[in-house]
Amino acid sequence: MSQLMLYNLGHASNAGNDTNNNANTNSSMEDDDSYQLPTIYRCRAPIASLDCMEEFNGVESGVHCKVSTGTKEQLLTSCISSQSRLQQPSPGIRYRNLGKSGLRVSNVGLGTWTTFGGAGGPTNEETAEAVVTLAYDSGINVFDLSEAHSGHKAEIQLGRILLRRCWKRSSYVVTTKIYWSTKTEGRGLSRKHIIESVQASLARLQLSYIDIVMIHKVDPMCPMEEIVRAMNYVIGKGWVMYWGTSRWTPVEIMEAYSNCRQFNCVTPIVEQAEYHLFYRDKPELYMPELYNKIGVGLMAWSTITIGIVSSKHEEGMSSFLSRSSYKNKYSSFSWTEDETQSLYKEGSELKEKPVEEEPPVRKYSDKLRDVCALAERLGCTFAQLAIAWSLKNESVQCLLLGASSIEQLYESLQSLQLIPKLNSTVMTEIERILENKPSRPPMVSTLALR
Template structure:
């Protein structure tokens, strides 16, 4: 399967307006001598120009694919040699940076984020980078490519994710205003700090600051609602950590629309800072919440959408005879993990057992998904890209997605995912209609039922 061709950023004359907007947004950063070299701004170009797209359209098959270059994850030798190889691979990639990185306000706040971010589950978590040098290479490539959002969570990979990321930031010494760090506060029955009490929230934020070696965290998200804790206590605690300057914004993760509205109502009632973002699952086979309810929440109360896709964290695994990917049925995932708390132990078993391919030919739902997946893979083949690249580009076509989190355990994976941004202009109405025909899962609201009819 061929990969997408790189475009020459020199041909971006038709995108001057967006470039000027980005320049104005980051004018304060350009005046800072400590900010990285100007090559990062070349990465922050808008969608490729028409000239670039002509080159892209001609590179759909055969030998027009991208040369992966050095695979730092497979390099053997000392740590110094490994890091040198990763840096050399980055330099080779940055000679032809990928266009398509754009910047949007997160929710209705003034915080500007890149349309794709780095989700660190597969970077620091189970099955991720083999060592910290490789993880640093992935983080550096993301930053140099224009990504400014880095999503962390001790639930995904324990405290070591924040510790390792903090060390990377210390070594790189990037301008603090040039990147956005998000982390999560979660609770489950196995932890000592139970629930989302004021005590647990404040202690969790303080501990994260120590591990990250930062003076503040940009966004802290509450992962799942604690039914035993009053919503007033949660919003007052988040307002407190923001008023102390430890946190800039707060958001939610895996909350229902009703729970988000309850939090917003309490914030307004008690004059507290309102949440600006909900982090939710969104991909080709799960669309209801992001497409039906998140736009409504954005328009009514200003809550934006930061999406993560199971395509990038392991739900889609390798299987050569099935177009390169296979799918775990939604029902088996939902039934087994309906109360999934995303702890380190659970993610380990998830990687080792549940995401491994199993023969589910007797499962009707799995067979249905497999047929759709095969058709989508065939479409990706025609477009000259991989299934993962098509899935990423399709998700970003939804204007409600202000930031899509990508996962990568080495620089090759991240580099390939970034090339999917070039595919977005190619997903015209005809292609999107064909995808809708294949999926046949466009969500719709249930019909309104009159209370008079029920009497």
């Protein structure tokens, strides 16, 4: 027994010696000292994207300028004078893939409607350049344009700003829209109109390509096949990288996707939709379903974040709830009227009820007053709470912010630090105040309808 144990110990200690356990080994190989065992290479998973590592490290080449430190005046001066992106983006800035594409965008983007003169924004190009520069230096890489809002002037001014700043083209994403309206001469979404609009936008922006072109509203007189083939053509030419939709219904998006699959065309990657505390059905019910099924992401905007109405408590109730404010102040943008129908659906129903019932405007004003009180308890403004609440929804991959001044943009960016404070208790309190959590209607059998 003792000999057997000694043999086993010796065998274990000399497991690498071939002469003790392999009688068939070549003698020349045993005597050759230069012989080495073959190296075993373990498999490694490659790094998918270096941008992902930058998110964790928070380091990027550029100037040393932190948003969270220093006074606001020093911050604005240093950011505007810098020629490159901040070493560390603003706290709360995250980068996500838009839809199920490989395009990475910041969780907030700059909607240039108010920046370039729309809805009472600044007409001074120097002020607009300061806003765009602060957005870029803070980590925002999405700049959204639309000829329906601010016209061709926005594309011209943004093109000049990008040309002067000399930023790396791969560091920012420019989105624009092809607008269909019966009030303009170039109406419709024909192949001719789409191609001419893309070429004109490229000339105004002075860019070699546009990152995303969105179709603003569906043309009922144009076949969907013609629209998707035209978008596939401009992408094939290299003028556009991706295409998306704006203010399309889920049925229309599915129709476009089906046509793209049928005719082997590039599918849309994003839908731009309205989303705020009082408009929730489409972004919360239908957009997650479209994302999971066909990979269409959500780029959201709201009347508060984009700066259409005031964020102050006194002015906010009247301008956000009064339908006449849209007609009087923004009569040229009549497309906003049908977007606010859901706010007054309950009001039309209550008109048929007895007079002693509370009027609908009063009910919404009470909700808004309670939300403002909650914002005060959290130490923020109503607009900041609205931005943080929208970004709390995981379906929102990019939320567009509007700013007519650097102070307004700075205030909006601070709302990103409020997102961790919106825990389950706060979100439950908001739901209790709003009482408008969307839910799908119950399934009704066709036999029961007979």
